[in-house]
Amino acid sequence: MSERAGLSHREAQIAKAYAGGQTYQSIADTLCIAPSTVRTHLAPINRKLSVSSKLDLRDRLGAAEATKGDLDDAFPARPEKPSIAVLAFENMSDDPEQEYFSDGFSDDIITALSRSPWLFIIARNTTFTYKGSSVDVRRVAKDVGVRLVLEGSVRRSGDRVRVTA
DSSP, rough: OOHHHHHOOHHHHHHHHHHOOOHHHHHHHHSSSSHHHHHHHHHHHHHHHTOOOOOHHHHHTTOOOOOOHHHHHOOOOOOOOOEEEOOOOOOOOOOOOGHHHHHHHHHHHHHHHHTTOOEEEEEEEGGGGGSSSSOOOHHHHHTTTTTEEOEEEEEEETTEEEEEE
């Protein structure tokens, strides 16, 4: 079905899960992506399958009888690796224009950690949703499904940089 409709493997997984009654969050948790990514995939899925509602999608895919067990079999297992979320580092510089520097610093940490095959790193798009708000790292860990959360600040003044994590 997915090949004929031009759906990618990921789109087919999302379509089947969504038609089977899964929420954005449960699909995101299973696929290790952000809920907004699930929502982003649904528009092209609906367009490619010429459907306009969840019920139409269910009928089109023949997923009315799909069970959660069927859906679990379609998804790869979540990795059993140490999982880390790197929050956006706070800009502590006197110059608000240095915000890009602190964001870049956080990005570089995420990129470096994600190169390790022994770690599971949450995407920047997910962790940066917490930027600018005072959050409890235990809640963040629970929300994004990780064991570890890294937060910190960056202060840049001239040629000197001070990082606290």
